Amino acid sequence: GENVEQHPSTLSVQEGDSAVIKCTYSDSASNYFPWYKQELGKGPQLIIDIRSNVGEKKDQRIAVTLNKTAKHFSLHITETQPEDSAVYFCAASKVNSGYSTLTFGKGTMLLVSP
């Protein structure tokens, strides 16, 4: 089955700096890569996703890049703010039917200091 590795496990940055979280996946057939943000005491919430036919996607301060050859994808957050502090999860899926499921990385705790 699919295996998703995520690094780093914790990341501390100063407000205004950029943050990068990296993930690798094992199944070359995976074609859907979402990123979730989980605030303390809440369920994960989708913040951005990318499909295998696209190399990069941006949404305001957040961007995701995908390298299919190397089987890795990254989340980039620019101009970080204290409210960006949370746990971030990457995931991978082979979307080909209703039976497709997400495999998650183990998460990155991002701490943004004012």
Place this chain on the structure above:
Amino acid sequence: NAGVTQTPKFRVLKTGQSMTLLCAQDMNHEYMYWYRQDPGMGLRLIHYSVGEGTTAKGEVPDGYNVSRLKKQNFLLGLESAAPSQTSVYFCASRPSLTDTQYFGPGTRLTVL
């Protein structure tokens, strides 16, 4: 539109007791999922359903059973709880035409 809701929010069980966690969604989503989240382990899929009346095993199904008698509800059962089942349980759902999963707020379960 409440989205995905989970009942209860917290529960403490003794070893050997049974309980059922309820997940409900009001978005008419076809697919539903149960995950457990443990420190340093991320989210692991327990069971899922691709439609009313269907269930399928995920990555860590042992010790759990599920039922999807109604499209809007997905129940997770523990027949004989064990301390290893202490975890935070999340339910998620997604519509058939998109890949985005929407998560509930979670249930924190402690088994003593």
